Amino acid sequence: MTDPQVALAMLGVFILFVFLGFPIAFTLMAMGIGVGYYAFFEPNRMWRAYNRLTEDAGTWEQISNYVGGFFNNRVFDLLVNQTYTVMSNEVLTAIPLFLFMGYIVERANIVDKLFDTLNIAAKNAPGSMGVAALITCALFATATGIVGAVVTLMGLLALPAMLKARYSPSFASGIICAGGTLGIMIPPSILLIVYAAASNVSIVRLYAGALLPGLTLVGLYLVYVIGRAILQPSVAPKPSKDEIPDMPAIKVIYLIITSFVPLAVLIFAVLGSILFGLATPTEAASIGALGGMALAVAYRAMTWQRLRESVYLTLRTTAMVCWLFVGSYIFSSVFSYLGGEHVISEFVQGLDLTPLQFLIMAQLIIFLLGWPLEWSEIIIIFVPIFLPLLALFDISPLFFGILVALNLQTSFLTPPMAMSAYYLKGIAPPSVKLTQIFAGCMPFLFCVLIAMVLMYVFPQIVFYLPEVFYGP
Structure with a gap:
């Protein structure tokens, strides 16, 4: 076998091992060292x-x-x-700090107060409880970036309330599953930090570029929820006065100030300090971690046990990401040394694709990889294969990264491996079937596709804020 053939065989064997369930980080290292010894x-x-x-x-x-x-x-x-x-790597230093902020916020008993407050404030809107659940998911997902935690916690909190309010099980389930994935897209996103480290794109430009697409996706979700509630009131009945009693405006404002504002201020302080150049992502993450602890203390939720759990989970997740990077770097270095990247580049050039066709092909492959793999594995292992090809098609790595982040929303929502659906099914009442959860996720998939099309047709959605803040 020639060296390029060995490289391609190495990639094929790795994919086979992934489907067999071998630990990915250590499989990468073992194959990289084994084949690298030959190379x-x-x-x-x-x-x-x-x-x-x-x-x-x-x-x-x-x-x-x-x-x-x-x-x-x-x-x-x-x-x-x-x-x-x-x-x-200084970029990766921000990961454990953002993770710690997320785990602390998750344990601070903020979400239940936030959902109740938004439910009261939005009670006159069509699908008010769905709107409240979606906004709560978006804020909580943004603060934590941990999809499983958001879906599980919101499933325990909001799903029973929505079912009690006679919401359609599939409609309510779709809202929670879709809202819970927003944290991997909206800054401060850990996915974008990992992509920045893998692609050498500035993390601050990525955060600026992801903000408007993320808000666009939230807007599309809200349009669907409100529009569906208007067109089909049976899936989201209006709450009665017994379910949500009238409350003086001053009390509603007080509830918003004590539940919505603290978390929103924490998120905007962290994100604003990065976008306006007041702090590096690592420094902002430190502020966020300290702010998360302060919120937990203010809500009287800080205990030694919760602090220990947060530290342990942070270390475990950080170690997983770092060892994935180590394995990926070794594997990709050997793969490139043997000529694997050159073979793939020649193959893609031989297809004579247009930039749009290349983007569709790349995003389709990433979409399919999202079924068996986590987003971290896709970003660290497979996205770097596409990065050298972007220059051939004159595609910005920043634009490509935001498209990938949007695309990976679908990996949590697409049957048969929709992890958000499985997270929710694990804590949902027995009456809620997995098929109903899958059905509820499907309309949100179309919202993601619309957002991706809008990004391609109007690329300034991505480039506007980076150019305003940091120049062309």
């Missing part, structure tokens, strides 16, 4: 070590020389260097 192997060096051993076989010194010759392969230098590169 960087120098026979003369091993032969000299073997000769030294056979000249005086049996002495510890000669055995040591032989073993040293075995490990004297550049793939082990690659492993050490790539591990150090990942662990010293």
